[in-house]
Amino acid sequence: MNRLGIIGVGLLGSSVARAARLHGLAGDISGFDRDADNLATAVSLGVLDRAANTPGEAAAGADLVVLAVPVGAMPSVLSELKPYWAESTLYTDVGSTKQALVETLQAVFGYIPSNFVPGHPIAGAEQSGVAAGRADLFDGKRVILTPCPETSPAATAAITTFWQHLGAIVAPMEPLRHDRILAATSHLPHVLAFVLTDLLGHMDDQDAIFQYAAGGFRDFSRIASSDPTMWRDICVANHARIVPLIDDYCRALLAVRELIAHESASELHDLFSHARSARQRFLNLSQQ
Amino acid sequence: MNRLGIIGVGLLGSSVARAARLHGLAGDISGFDRDADNLATAVSLGVLDRAANTPGEAAAGADLVVLAVPVGAMPSVLSELKPYWAESTLYTDVGSTKQALVETLQAVFGYIPSNFVPGHPIAGAEQSGVAAGRADLFDGKRVILTPCPETSPAATAAITTFWQHLGAIVAPMEPLRHDRILAATSHLPHVLAFVLTDLLGHMDDQDAIFQYAAGGFRDFSRIASSDPTMWRDICVANHARIVPLIDDYCRALLAVRELIAHESASELHDLFSHARSARQRFLNLSQQ
Numbered sequence: 001m002n003r004l005g006i007i008g009v010g011l012l013g014s015s016v017a018r019a020a021r022l023h024g025l026a027g028d029i030s031g032f033d034r035d036a037d038n039l040a041t042a043v044s045l046g047v048l049d050r051a052a053n054t055p056g057e058a059a060a061g062a063d064l065v066v067l068a069v070p071v072g073a074m075p076s077v078l079s080e081l082k083p084y085w086a087e088s089t090l091y092t093d094v095g096s097t098k099q100a101l102v103e104t105l106q107a108v109f110g111y112i113p114s115n116f117v118p119g120h121p122i123a124g125a126e127q128s129g130v131a132a133g134r135a136d137l138f139d140g141k142r143v144i145l146t147p148c149p150e151t152s153p154a155a156t157a158a159i160t161t162f163w164q165h166l167g168a169i170v171a172p173m174e175p176l177r178h179d180r181i182l183a184a185t186s187h188l189p190h191v192l193a194f195v196l197t198d199l200l201g202h203m204d205d206q207d208a209i210f211q212y213a214a215g216g217f218r219d220f221s222r223i224a225s226s227d228p229t230m231w232r233d234i235c236v237a238n239h240a241r242i243v244p245l246i247d248d249y250c251r252a253l254l255a256v257r258e259l260i261a262h263e264s265a266s267e268l269h270d271l272f273s274h275a276r277s278a279r280q281r282f283l284n285l286s287q288q
Numbered sequence: 289m290n291r292l293g294i295i296g297v298g299l300l301g302s303s304v305a306r307a308a309r310l311h312g313l314a315g316d317i318s319g320f321d322r323d324a325d326n327l328a329t330a331v332s333l334g335v336l337d338r339a340a341n342t343p344g345e346a347a348a349g350a351d352l353v354v355l356a357v358p359v360g361a362m363p364s365v366l367s368e369l370k371p372y373w374a375e376s377t378l379y380t381d382v383g384s385t386k387q388a389l390v391e392t393l394q395a396v397f398g399y400i401p402s403n404f405v406p407g408h409p410i411a412g413a414e415q416s417g418v419a420a421g422r423a424d425l426f427d428g429k430r431v432i433l434t435p436c437p438e439t440s441p442a443a444t445a446a447i448t449t450f451w452q453h454l455g456a457i458v459a460p461m462e463p464l465r466h467d468r469i470l471a472a473t474s475h476l477p478h479v480l481a482f483v484l485t486d487l488l489g490h491m492d493d494q495d496a497i498f499q500y501a502a503g504g505f506r507d508f509s510r511i512a513s514s515d516p517t518m519w520r521d522i523c524v525a526n527h528a529r530i531v532p533l534i535d536d537y538c539r540a541l542l543a544v545r546e547l548i549a550h551e552s553a554s555e556l557h558d559l560f561s562h563a564r565s566a567r568q569r570f571l572n573l574s575q576q
Contacts, residue, residue, distance in 0.1 A: 072553070122502045142500060177493075184488055185501035189508045191548070192480055194563040195541050200472055201566025205465075210570040212430060213473035214410045216514075218574070219507040220477045224567045226504075228560035236551045246545045250538055253483050257534045260479070263524045265360070272516035275482040278489025279512045282498040286506065 005062035006031040007055045007077055009042040011124065012094045013068030014133025017047045019166040022135040032058035042130045056084040064162065067093035072233030074101055078108045091116040092159050096182060096230075098146040098175035100237035112150035117159040119145045120178065121168060126225040139167035146175040183241035188249060190223050190231055191242065197224035293350035294319040295343045295365055297330040299413060300382045301356030302421025305335045307454040310423040320346035321418075330418040344372040352450065355381035360521030362389055366396045379404040380447050384470060384518075386434040386463035388525035400438035405447040407433045408466065409456060414513035427455035434463040471529035476537060478511050478519055479530065485512035
């Protein structure tokens with residue numbers, strides 16, 4: 001890779017650019033962002049070599065184009081890129097939902113372009129914007145690629161190598177399985193944290209409530225500081241997986257409500273013990 | 289203070305002992321723990337000078353007795369202490385619920401002892417046991433005291449000074465207001481995290497689910513690693529405040545479910561923005 005195009009220079013796009021430059025994967029980085037101030041900052045910080053006026057201009061002549069826009073912007077960005085689509089260019093994205101992207105590709109192109117490899121780095125932070133990007137954001141993190149039957153194996157192999165050079169651990173997955181897994185581990189927890197924080201923010205006595213909240217609430221609610229546009233788009237794009245999970249969650253929560261209301265001490269102890277064991281399994285697996 | 293008695297040498301009891309010794313507030317520390325191994329460890333680590341065979345023995349001759357047992361153990365521990373109750377001794381506790389404690393004092397003694405100052409340090413960690421204690425656990429943390437009309441103002445003043453010497457910021461509060469506030473900022477989030485982690489721990493494909501969970505889930509679920517006995521007792525003791533909050537939460541979550549199901553993008557954006565602003569208010573207040 002020599003010429004890199006970045007469409008959307010937020011936390012992730014900026015981090016891809018910084019990491020690619022650090023690891024010598026990009027001699028020339030062109031970028032586009034809908035937010036002109038953010039785009040100008042990207043150039044002044046040296047994250048980008050050039051600011052493009054359109055997505056097509058950022059992609060022109062690139063060896064690799066990374067789409068790092070909120071997933072709701074994918075249809076319009078892909079439509080803008082379509083007239084300039086180049087067989088010699090590789091395309092990938094960093095979106096948190098994958099089935100909707102595959103459907104968008106089909107809708108925009110009428111087929112799945114063989115040189116677009118859908119991807120999702122499991123890395124992020126509650127900060128946003130170009131300045132929040134970090135060259136080491138993907139170091140040791142997992143990246144899921146969800147190639148379709150139509151995707152060129154050579155394209156998938158090249159994108160795999162690209163992420164590995166950025167320090168990531170790359171694994172392939174079916175788009176729908178990706179969306180189901182991420183709905184459970186990421187989308188549902190974000191919704192739960194947004195709802196709790198919003199609920200507390202509407203309570204009487206909320207100054208005292210926030211004043212006496214401790215580290216547990218700080219950690220629990222961290223993801224409620226995430227970008228509202230990004231999460232609006234994820235909820236819309238993956239609603240078919242998130243809604244049934246919310247229903248499962250509500251059922252489980254109401255069952256616990258009954259245990260608490262009836263002071264069912266031993267059942268509560270069992271449930272909290274199971275939860276604690278499950279989290280220990282998560283810690284063990286995430287350290288592998 | 290010279291002689292300190294600690295009933296329950298877990299994370300909090302151990303931290304009180306370590307901090308009191310560090311700050312020169314205790315020349316002699318006696319302690320009791322139902323778990324004989326934990327009690328022996330407390331002596332071998334030097335957290336305690338002496339292991340007592342009963343709560344009464346740990347309290348005998350102490351200037352200050354700190355009860356640091358799960359709130360469900362309060363009735364039995366207070367009943368055991370009652371025959372040895374000394375007017376010259378100050379008593380306090382570190383329990384996470386306060387109204388139930390006041391009711392237990394009334395039930396055990398037939399009145400509220402004037403030398404018992406109910407308290408709650410807003411500090412903790414998901415670890416438990418004597419070894420997890422830290423002398424700096426209360427440094428800069430808030431401690432809520434909930435004295436009753438019957439509580440001696442001199443006792444409240446002495447306990448306030450004790451916690452201030454340990455680095456804490458002390459504030460008084462009505463017991464019921466304490467329980468309402470903590471239900472919102474601590475008890476409800478713990479229940480939500482336990483339920484989510486337990487739900488994920490029962491899913492098919494859970495190895496992949498935990499393997500691809502990221503930092504957001506790690507932070508969100510940290511409190512689900514908390515001690516099941518402690519949280520069973522808190523849920524039972526404060527059920528009257530927690531259950532209506534769970535109902536409020538379910539209503540709010542189901543409203544968001546509808547927004548997601550109907551892909552109501554702008555309403556979702558508004559809600560996530562409000563939540564993000566609320567968390568920023570929390571961050572601002574918690575840094576004061």
